[in-house]
Amino acid sequence: MKAMVVQKWGEKSVLMSRPDPKPGPREAVMRVRAAGVGLTLLNMRNGSFGGEAPRIMGHELGGDIVEVGSDVTEVKVGDRCAVYFYLTCHRCRWCRGGRETLCEAFKGFVGVHRDGGYAEYVSLPVENFLHIPQGLSYEAAAMATDAVNTNWHCMKERARINPHDRVLLIGAGGGVGIHGVQVAKAFGAQVIAMDVSDEKLDLARQWGADYLINVKHESDLVAAVKKLTDGAGVDAAIDYVGHAQTFQVAFDSLTTSGRAVVIGVGKGDIAVPTRPLMLSEKIVTGSRHSTRTELIETLEVMARGIVKPVIGMRTHFTEIESIFDAIVSEKLLGRGALTYD
Numbered sequence: 001m002k003a004m005v006v007q008k009w010g011e012k013s014v015l016m017s018r019p020d021p022k023p024g025p026r027e028a029v030m031r032v033r034a035a036g037v038g039l040t041l042l043n044m045r046n047g048s049f050g051g052e053a054p055r056i057m058g059h060e061l062g063g064d065i066v067e068v069g070s071d072v073t074e075v076k077v078g079d080r081c082a083v084y085f086y087l088t089c090h091r092c093r094w095c096r097g098g099r100e101t102l103c104e105a106f107k108g109f110v111g112v113h114r115d116g117g118y119a120e121y122v123s124l125p126v127e128n129f130l131h132i133p134q135g136l137s138y139e140a141a142a143m144a145t146d147a148v149n150t151n152w153h154c155m156k157e158r159a160r161i162n163p164h165d166r167v168l169l170i171g172a173g174g175g176v177g178i179h180g181v182q183v184a185k186a187f188g189a190q191v192i193a194m195d196v197s198d199e200k201l202d203l204a205r206q207w208g209a210d211y212l213i214n215v216k217h218e219s220d221l222v223a224a225v226k227k228l229t230d231g232a233g234v235d236a237a238i239d240y241v242g243h244a245q246t247f248q249v250a251f252d253s254l255t256t257s258g259r260a261v262v263i264g265v266g267k268g269d270i271a272v273p274t275r276p277l278m279l280s281e282k283i284v285t286g287s288r289h290s291t292r293t294e295l296i297e298t299l300e301v302m303a304r305g306i307v308k309p310v311i312g313m314r315t316h317f318t319e320i321e322s323i324f325d326a327i328v329s330e331k332l333l334g335r336g337a338l339t340y341d
């Protein structure tokens with residue numbers, strides 16, 4: 001098969017011929033029909049997720065099952081499936097308790113710790129294949145598996161968004177954030193989008209953001225948020241960037257009982273004052289990807305058209321490096337998509 005292979009982390013992926021994968025007893029092989037690409041993939045390619053190279057990356061995938069292992073009954077040849085990103089144990093307290101992204105016997109990520117789908121075929125444990133609902137395209141299903149379901153988990157379980165809420169999204173114009181705008185709206189919230197360019201904020205407005213804050217045009221970001229909320233602050237602030245500087249803005253923008261959620265992989269620390277935290281019952285927390293159940297919910301809401309994929313660039317999977325180039329030069333708006341025909 002044709003595959004895009006990263007020979008060494010930090011190097012560009014190159015087109016190579018690889019043997020077609022054969023499924024183990026509890027695995028299935030999918031012919032990949034569509035894939036997604038975002039900043040996470042570039043970070044992986046640069047080695048920040050660990051794992052061993054040479055590696056075929058790619059975890060946001062939709063396709064058709066073409067072969068199943070001897071002990072597989074959950075999927076059959078011809079089934080349309082999307083791929084779940086995490087390789088989990090299914091046995092620990094977190095897996096059994098429905099919080100499998102916290103798995104204590106975690107086996108890693110599809111496309112990092114075993115080969116993913118920037119290739120014509122991918123073989124994975126059967127538990128990593130979930131059916132695509134009727135009417136949802138392979139491409140939309142691929143986007144569901146990271147760019148959208150990550151938001152679904154965040155808004156539903158961590159930020160607990162409801163129609164009373166005003167929500168600040170820091171990095172709302174990015175590949176994940178732009179779907180967060182739609183998911184927060186789906187939960188009934190008013191959305192304040194914060195980002196670094198008018199281009200990204202225009203996109204956020206197109207997808208439903210009610211208010212926009214351009215970081216480059218404001219000297220005091222917290223004051224700008226307070227101004228838009230009658231001095232009160234927001235009920236939830238989601239930080240897609242995850243640096244100390246951005247998370248401080250998230251925390252300082254909260255009103256009574258507000259939730260500050262970090263969802264981006266950044267770095268740094270903030271100091272949380274204990275007394276105001278206690279008196280106003282604020283919550284400071286993180287949000288990590290989504291469970292399988294939440295991915296199934298995400299696929300369902302996308303099949304109903306409630307959340308749509310935002311694709312900024314589309315190319316054949318053998319040209320994936322052109323999407324990485326667009327991410328590096330900050331020219332990609334929304335998610336990158338790969339075709340396979």
Ligand SMILES: [Zn+2]
Nearest residue numbers: 089092095103
């Ligand atoms: Zn587990």
